[in-house]
Amino acid sequence: MTRVKQSVVLAVSALLSWQATAHPHSFISMHSQLVNKDGQLTAIDMRWTMDEITSADLLYDAGNAKPGDEVWKQLAAEVMANVLGQHYFTEFWHGKQKVKFENRPTAYGLSRDGHKAVLTFTLPLASPQPLAGQSYRFSTFDPTYYVDMHYDKEANVTLPADAPEGCKLSVHTPKPNEDLTAYALSLDKADAPPEDMDLGQQFAQQVTLTCP
Incomplete structure (x- = not known):
């Protein structure tokens, strides 16, 4: 397990991305679903699928372990510790006020999807946030842009089935200028x-939630 601890960057062994010669070096495809309870936003269910090179070390350590085996639990705990060390790599805003998260996810796990490792977890908000008449925005990114974290399509961010009627989601993908790229x-x-450049944020997609 020590090798994983040393090589995990953003919860994965991004140092294995030897083929890359420029930022980003690792890629994570994301799915997010908002969680609603009694008309309040309480959490975000996240699914991060890592590229094959990034996944290689984790899957090697997992070997032929079946879902639920202890090795998956151990790897998931190590990966999640790295994510927590970076505040879930996520910022969530209500107007100009940053919304805080709980220090621990309510659930998390690591699994295999073909040649890719998949991290799933529930990111709980420290306090439930009202939905009616409100607007929120959030982004998930690696500040150094060592890892590219992205939604392949807008449909990969979803509302809960019991969301108040009229709530809408939109995903804005920035277009950095040629010099920054x-x-x-x-x-x-x-x-x-x-650090003060916050390079990853300038490439980060922003999700906006609005409710009437």
């Missing part, structure tokens, strides 16, 4: 952009 492409594995 060229800078990201110029970064090698050993390079890291300045």
Whole structure:
């Protein structure tokens, strides 16, 4: 397990992405579903599917383990610890007020989907947020842009079945200018952009939730 701890970046062994010569080096395809209880937003169910190169080390350690075997639980705990260390790689806003999360997910797990590793977890909000007449926005990203975290399509973000009538979701995908894109492409594995640049945020998709 030590190898995984040393190599996991954003909950995965991104250092195995030896084929990449520029940022990003690892890719995660996301699905998110909002969780509603009694007309209040309480959590986000997340599913992160890692690219095959990124998944290789985790799946190697899992071997032929079946779903539910102890090795999956151990790997999931290590991966989740890295995600928690970065505050779920997620920012959630209500107007200009940042919404806080609980320190621990209410559920999480790691599994195999072909040659890809899949992390699932429930990200709980520290306090339920009212939906009626409100608007929220959230983004999930690696600040260094070492890992590209993205929704392949807008339909990969969904409302709960019991969401108040009229609530809508939209996904905005930014279009960074040529200079910023060229800078990201110029970064090698050993390079890291300045912290105050927050490079990953400039490439991050933003999800907006509005309810009448």
